[in-house]
Amino acid sequence: MKLNIAAGCKCLLFGFAAFLVGACSRSICPRTSIVPASWLSSPRKIQLEILVQVAIEEVLKGEALARENSRLGLPADLPPQLMFWSSDLRNHLGQQGVELVECDPPPTNTVNDAENGNRILNWDLSKDLQSGTTVTLHRVYNLTINAFNRPIDEKSFGGYDLSAPQVAFYTKSEPFLEQTEGISQAAREAVGEEVNPWAKARLIFRWVRRHMVYKYPPPGGRGATVALREGRGDCGQYADLFIAMCRSAGVPARFVGGFALNETQPGQSPVVGSHAWAEVLLPDGSWVPVDPTPVWATYQFSDVQGGRTEFMQTVTELKTGVKASVKIERKASQR
Numbered sequence: 001m002k003l004n005i006a007a008g009c010k011c012l013l014f015g016f017a018a019f020l021v022g023a024c025s026r027s028i029c030p031r032t033s034i035v036p037a038s039w040l041s042s043p044r045k046i047q048l049e050i051l052v053q054v055a056i057e058e059v060l061k062g063e064a065l066a067r068e069n070s071r072l073g074l075p076a077d078l079p080p081q082l083m084f085w086s087s088d089l090r091n092h093l094g095q096q097g098v099e100l101v102e103c104d105p106p107p108t109n110t111v112n113d114a115e116n117g118n119r120i121l122n123w124d125l126s127k128d129l130q131s132g133t134t135v136t137l138h139r140v141y142n143l144t145i146n147a148f149n150r151p152i153d154e155k156s157f158g159g160y161d162l163s164a165p166q167v168a169f170y171t172k173s174e175p176f177l178e179q180t181e182g183i184s185q186a187a188r189e190a191v192g193e194e195v196n197p198w199a200k201a202r203l204i205f206r207w208v209r210r211h212m213v214y215k216y217p218p219p220g221g222r223g224a225t226v227a228l229r230e231g232r233g234d235c236g237q238y239a240d241l242f243i244a245m246c247r248s249a250g251v252p253a254r255f256v257g258g259f260a261l262n263e264t265q266p267g268q269s270p271v272v273g274s275h276a277w278a279e280v281l282l283p284d285g286s287w288v289p290v291d292p293t294p295v296w297a298t299y300q301f302s303d304v305q306g307g308r309t310e311f312m313q314t315v316t317e318l319k320t321g322v323k324a325s326v327k328i329e330r331k332a333s334q335r
Helices: 062-069 165-169 181-191 197-211 224-230 237-247
Strands: 001-006 010-013 014-025 039-057 081-087 095-104 109-113 117-124 133-148 253-262 273-280 285-290 314-321 322-335
Touching: 010 165, 010 314, 014 314, 014 322, 039 081, 081 133, 165 224, 181 224, 181 237, 197 237, 224 237, 237 253, 253 285, 273 322
Parallel strands: 001 014, 010 133
Antiparallel strands: 001 253, 010 014, 014 253, 039 133, 039 322, 081 117, 081 314, 095 133, 109 117, 253 273, 273 285
């Protein structure tokens, strides 16, 4: 059975169920955590443990540090730096009762992203760096994940209120979700003459499933344009292409990143891996999760492009003047 944790949701996704735990969402304005009880079922109490072990192999000094800084285009006298960022979990759709019960060491600071509605934790480990030492960042969350089943009567939907800020915000072009002629042409091909917003999203979902093949690492880079050109990619690429096509077709959509829990054997602890999916805004103002990725892969990585991370996985790191290896463990258990 596949479960998914997001700063996100457990959901029914165009006919297949998955538990999603969301840690971070891109282009997401602050959202309510109030969900009608009738939309939730099958509650499960989960404890999620996130462990980041940083083995500091060497802290550069003197000429070696100056050479490394110069290679990176940094001031030669910049001292070694080692920093980590991670998105906090939060209540969202089928994911409720999120509680951070342990965080050791405490983050150096936190950043509240007003536009995206995320709370980002930052650890600055730059002080007192020593070669041959290990630093551990340890977090434990308690939360309840539910099956999220939003009843949808697509015949009852009219069009969107085009003056609503959310509609404009979630149909715009932005990095990774580019609105190009190629994306628009693909969207027109997918939806044809359909005007119902939910039916449009369903047709785009099916189009993406037919035209994409799962491939990790994704070839050619990241973003909807790359996914359309290559026809291959991972969950993030599936989500990017689906969202960009929805937006081009006038259907507001947004990106969510988090974790998936894959229960391979009854009674065993689920395998926790990073995952990405989408959400579609209905004309009545409610959001519905959609996961266009047809397979589940267990992998971990941290993508940063142009100084911006498409979605935050377990951690995003910055290190200069220090050689360090990072090991990430994620564990989930039933409470």
